[in-house]
Amino acid sequence: MxxxxxxxxxxxxxxxxxxxxxxxxxxxxxxxxxxxxxxxxxxxxxxxxxxxxxxxxxxxxxxxxxxxxxxxxxxxxxxxxxxxxxxxxxxxxxxxxxxxxxxxxxxxxxxxxxxxxxxxxxPAERSPALRVGGISVDPVRHEVVCDGAPIVCTPGEFAILRAMAAEPDRVFTRRQLLQHTRGHDRASTERAIDVHIMNLRKKIEPSPRTPARLLTVFGVGYKLVDSRHGC
CATH class of the missing domain: 3.40.50.2300 (Response regulator)
Structure with a gap:
């Protein structure tokens, strides 16, 4: 658990x-x-x-x-x-x-x-997974599934995806996302969030260069949105 x-x-x-x-x-x-x-x-x-x-x-x-x-x-x-x-x-x-x-x-x-x-x-079934479109994040099992396929995430990536999946469409600043990764990456910086986002896009986006799920809000940060695109 x-x-x-x-x-x-x-x-x-x-x-x-x-x-x-x-x-x-x-x-x-x-x-x-x-x-x-x-x-x-x-x-x-x-x-x-x-x-x-x-x-x-x-x-x-x-x-x-x-x-x-x-x-x-x-x-x-x-x-x-x-x-x-x-x-x-x-x-x-x-x-x-x-x-x-x-x-x-x-x-x-x-x-x-x-x-x-x-x-x-x-039991795990009493703690439902967080779902945004085809993405499912299970905080209890520590699992991520994208359109039916399991996705392997680092602890930092999982923490970011979990936070964003809990509040879809919310724009998170780098500093806010950094707070979610502090527990397991104390040396992390705000710029490291960009690296986590880039790696997550490679795992959940059909075209990482033109993301449809994990979006950049220029001058602010990032948000996770519902999308019908597959992984």
């Missing part, structure tokens, strides 16, 4: 450890270090799970959880060094799906994440 996971953790070493664990498990991951960024990222990226540290600067984890529960039903796994029973109960009362105290075992963390995702996403 592959998922897009938001990690809100202000301890950079802990955040990097979690990010690497998630990538090794086949997930995509985005890391933020304060409460406001966590809320903004969850709103714009719509992750499948939020790994949320309670002791965040600005808005703490309790405040973040309140906002997330008010806006949408995203699963939340809380992490904290605070072990007081009232903190645990408050976190669960606010709607956290699970709660872990530091220090924790990486294996246990991954096991808890798998459990929360399994409860939230359920």
């Amino acid at each position: 592959c998922a897009h996971i938001l990690v809100a953790e202000d301890d950079h070493m802990q955040a990097e450890l979690i990010r690497r664990l998630l990538l090794k498990e086949g997930h995509t991951a985005v890391v933020v270090s304060d409460g406001r960024a966590a809320i903004d990222e969850a709103s714009s990226q719509r992750p499948d799970l939020v790994v949320l540290d309670l002791m965040l600067p600005g808005i703490d984890g309790f405040g973040v959880c309140r906002v997330l529960r008010r806006d949408r039903d995203v699963p939340v796994l809380m992490l904290t060094a605070r072990t007081a029973e009232e903190d645990v109960l408050l976190g669960l009362d606010l709607g956290a799906d699970d709660y872990m105290t530091k220090p924790y075992s990486p294996r246990e963390l991954l096991a808890r994440i798998r459990t929360v995702l399994r409860r939230a996403l359920g």
Whole structure:
């Protein structure tokens, strides 16, 4: 089960450890270090799970959880060094799906994440693929199909295609698309997005030089549109 996971953790070493664990498990991951960024990222990226540290600067984890529960039903796994029973109960009362105290075992963390995702996403058939014309992007199976033919994508390409398929006809700037690739390509730049787009066109367009699906909006960015052209 592959998922897009938001990690809100202000301890950079802990955040990097979690990010690497998630990538090794086949997930995509985005890391933020304060409460406001966590809320903004969850709103714009719509992750499948939020790994949320309670002791965040600005808005703490309790405040973040309140906002997330008010806006949408995203699963939340809380992490904290605070072990007081009232903190645990408050976190669960606010709607956290699970709660872990530091220090924790990486294996246990991954096991808890798998459990929360399994409860939230359920069987793959309950999480339908994103479809734009003849293109199907399955976030759970991490598969792309174009007019019935499987397409092999790199993690960066998949992250971009998934984001665009979730909002067809929306114009994404390079910077916005870059945010979707940060989880697995930290050295990526906005110009690297052009390379991802070029490679995607080779895979999903019948004529990559004259794209009909993955279009350039000059001076702005790119968008994915419905097209009757085959791959």
